[in-house]
Amino acid sequence: MPYFSRISGRDELRPIASTLIGAKGSDLMLIKLAIAAFEKASWPTTIQTGRYMYPLASNSRNVESSVNDSSGTYQRKQSDLEQLCKDLS
Known part of the structure; x- marks a missing residue:
């Protein structure tokens, strides 16, 4: 997420972070789910x-994909993710 930094005087990229919270004893499962x-x-x-925490790219996320996978559509990736969640539960 680009923004103009008043400290450095140039455009910077703001990292986005998240938190996962689960039931007691589910830490490893949450880590595996997030990685997958x-x-x-x-x-x-x-x-x-x-x-630059992540490799830069010119796309909506400003981050280079870790895998060069251009074959999947959003719907295909969404269905793969839903299947993965079912497999892990």
């Missing part, structure tokens, strides 16, 4: 240090 979902969506599952 990110991999299915071709999103990075690791970050770098410094100003």
Whole structure:
């Protein structure tokens, strides 16, 4: 998410973070679910240090896909993700 930084005086990219909360003892399952979902969506599952945590790209997320998978449509990826959730439960 690009924004103009008044500190550096240039356009910067704001990282977006999230939190997962689950029942006691479900930590490992939540981590595996998050990793699997990110991999299915071709999103990075690791970050770098410094100003550019993720590899930059010219797309709506401003982040390069971790896997070059251009074959899937949104509907296909959504159905794959739903199947993954069923498989993990």
